Amino acid sequence: MRRTLHHGGHGGKEVRSARTYSAGLILCVLCVLRGGELTVSGAVSDFLGKPVASVRFVLEGRDVTDPTFAQIVETAVDRPLSMVQVRESIAHLFSLGRFEDVSVDASLDNGRVALQYILAPIHPVTRIRFGRRTHAPGFDDGALRRVITDRYGSAPPVGRTIDMVRMLTDALGERGYLHASVTPRIQIDHAPERATLSFDIDPGARTTIGEVEIVGRATVSRSEFLQRLGLTAGAPYQREQLATRIERYVEERRRRGYYEAKVAPSVRLADGDRVANVTVTVDPGPLVRVVFAGDSLPADRRDELVPVAREGSVDEDLLEDSSNRIEEYLRALGYRDAKAPHTRGTSNGELAITFTVARGPQYRVSRLELSGHAAVSTSELAPALRTRVGEPFSDSRLDADVATIEDAYRRRGFAAVRAPSAAEPQRTANASAQVPVIVRIVVNEGARSIVDGVALEGNRALDDAALRTRIGLAAGAPFVPGQLTIDRDAIQAAYNDRGFENASVTARTSFSQSNTRVAVTYAIQEGPQIFVDHVLIVGNVRTSTETIERELQVAPGDPFGLHALNESQRRLSALGLFRRVRLAELRHGEDTKRDLLVTVEEAPATTVGGGLGAEGRVRVVSEGANGGVAAQRFDVAPRMFFEYGRRNLFGKNRSINVFGSVSLHPQNRDAFATGPRLTEYRVLGTYREPRLLNTAADGLLTATLEQQFRSSFSFRRRGASAQAARRLTRELSITGAYQIQRAELIDVNVSTNQPEIGSLIERLFSREPLRLSSFSTSLIRDTRDDTVSPTSGDYVSASGQLAALAIGSQVGYMKSFFTAQKFHVLGGGNGIVLAGSARLGMAAEFDTANPIPEPERFFAGGDTTVRGFALDTLGVRHNPTDAQSDTIDKNGFPIGGNATVILNGELRVPLSGGLSVVSFFDTGNVFQRVSQLNVTDLRNAVGFGVRYKSPFGPLRVDLGFKTHVEAIPCKADNPTVACFETRPALHISFGQAF
């Protein structure tokens, strides 16, 4: 501060000097008040330790109140001001990700401190503008905007303005404007907070191409060469474009076999950088030919072994590698002395790269001698060895076998095992073609080391007992060197899970003199334990903070554990409420405490879907009028569906969904002529309540209204159910439910005019509406990697249902169903999946005069059960009909049963482009009673199918064949006229069969 004081003088001068004095004094005071340099220590001392009078939050000049701020700010009214708390508060506010700057102002108010948190909100750039001369030749606004948006997206951060200026300048330079000037301006708008980023551009003079000189010989005429490189005198000089054209030219030459072609430009700027004089040095290189001489190599392996064409290069390293590759390839085939040197030779302007292949004799294993192995038997070792008698000998295979043997020994505690090997070629008369080799492997077992004890050093936070559960090595057990690393990692993971992020573990071993005993010590350096200070949750607009907190496995004060963080991330993602979930740790002040920042990006709350499709399957229809025999028809039914979902109701992850579908089926033969009729519909409404009544179970209310078309009948059903489901572990879950429904048969194909089973049919197919009230439960273990198209894992479920008069049901029965499925990828790396499924259903009514109604009975046959049969057509039948055991009536219509068995095996072979083929074997049947379950009555089918992963879901076409066809009546009124079942059954559907 410079003070100007005038002495002496009169009148106005004095007034001016006094005014100057006053103004200077005021400014001086203001400067003292505001501070000349950005420093706090002096100012802080005035406030430190004084009680806080008030805490305000000021956003762009106006006071704001936000409960979140009050929660995360440490400075509290009436408490002494602490700079530690001020610093923490700044860190927390900044962590919210809403502010680009946070500062704290303090003032004294009657000896107390009034604090203001000045918050500068982030202003996302919503507009990018270009001013002045932006339409100079070679670029426009769009091109310049793309330079920015390609790198930073449509809303670039204001903080990157300097980088954007550099990128624009570079982009203009590439277009010939070597001295462009780019000046940024930022215009901030409020409510809503946003910014407009403007760039004033002065491109300056554009550099043009002056003289062009070509040094060397281009393979085309000068004019064509210059045209292909875009070099014309007076044209704009564009570095990047020139480089691209040169690269393209060279690529083209290499594709023609001129692998050594080179083009190098050099530029001299002149006339104040307005003119670029370009010199292009061209080396066309010779035409390169790769020649194989000597012994032959398979034609289909040559390009792979000598990838000159693929790499477009005859670099010496590449050729050296190619020689080595050929030799390795031949040695793996037993040509132990194989050589494939290469030479370069030029003639007639061509460069010939010649690989002279000399295979030499083929070595074959005539004897394999394994000795010295006492602790591990030959039968244990031999299957793992790749060196086999009679097969070509390879040194690399022998080395691999030695490693296998040593590994087998080390796993048993022989840490010092060595298995030196020797290959002894035998002299024979025909030594030039075949050489027998005796392979000897001598195992020097060494001493078997037993772990004397395992000690832990340096562990204070975790006791020995906690760590020993994670350690594989134990006293008295064989010492396995590889286990040391596994144990070390396990100990480190245990510490990481407790917030010791820098914990390090060193494993030490101490062998006895005879090497038979070894003491193992894990030395641990724990480092500091990190704790969670605050949990900051940002980005949730509709989702309540409690819903997110409920899934978090860490809370303030907990260790910053790695496993807990990973589990939190998994659980939040599994909610299905968010597009993105990010957990980040924020350091501040005290490095043993960190804030956990949970950033979520919410998914849309409403989902609406719909679609059209068709389903094709073989169904049973009545051949004639009422009472006609069953006939199979391939039925293509157009379908449409609609679904509406609203998730995250009230921010509590509750959801509601409505699903409706309609299928139009031709109902019988006559109907084919009259067109489709509305035969099937389904409306399903569900409400999901997670954490039902603050328990770990999820609640589900379901209401159903449906009309379904089956082979022997159609039915209409209205029902509602309440279900509670709880996941016991990641793989195991249990459900309990109550259902009430009203079912009514509306169309029956089965004739009651069947003396043998007429009364049963009358009871089963009663048109009287029935009320069914039941409780059910199920236990499910699911380890499949994918629920739609699994490739590995198991699915096992057991469910039971009880319907009783006492709970309002008009029919009493018990029903259970068991499913076991396994999926396994076969070895070989081609992704072939072997899938197996077993299903067993059993049911019994409490009163045989009041049987289980048709919609609740078991049926089989069709695209998801036994695929050689049409829908529901699997069953037991006799001629004449046996009322005690048949589940198919005399006309061929299924009547369902109280027991079923279905077994499936399927081989799924992936092809390409989402296409795969399957072959399958299905067997199963439906029995009238559980006591009649008999594997000899199972009916088999084999077949194949095609799967295609379409954008709409996995499409499935299966063609199944019965392995045995049975005679069936052709005419209802004359059972003596017999026909045979149709052998194939075609199914077109979505998803896997199981």
Add this chain to the structure above:
Amino acid sequence: MRIEDCGLRIYCRRSIGALVLLACFSSTSIAETIDRVLAVVAGQIITLSDVTAARALGLQAPGNTADPVRAVLSKLIDRELVLAEVERYAPPEPPAGAVEREIDAVRARFPSTETFDDALARSGLDDTHLRERVRQDLRIRIYEDQRFAAADPGRRQTLIDEWVAGLRRRAEIIDLYLTTR
């Protein structure tokens, strides 16, 4: 300075009165910035109190510069970048006594315990913070010793500077100090 004219005297008295009023007013209403964000390095903030702490405790020397805040801030930005690398490679913990020795060295820069505690309080640090800061500095040193072990001692600092410059180029640094000047 001579003040002769009566009117002038009145004028001056009023001016001084206004100043006194302004001073009184300022004691209650003119707020002073006691801390703020100066830079953000890969998501981690560096505050004005961080700079104050580094200067007051002698953890970073500003050198002979017209803008010591700028100089220390630059060093703290580099420190944060290096620390991120250190965390990635997790070098061994510093020996137990090393942290104590460094803290003793910091204490020794102050004439008394009171002045040391006062400096800590003004900087927004406590003993735990200081210990952690010193520990991190030692870890940085261990890391650099490991990474540049083979370097010629004469070229070591140059190599470190080049490495840090590379980190700066790759990192996302928001320098808010620029906007305050």
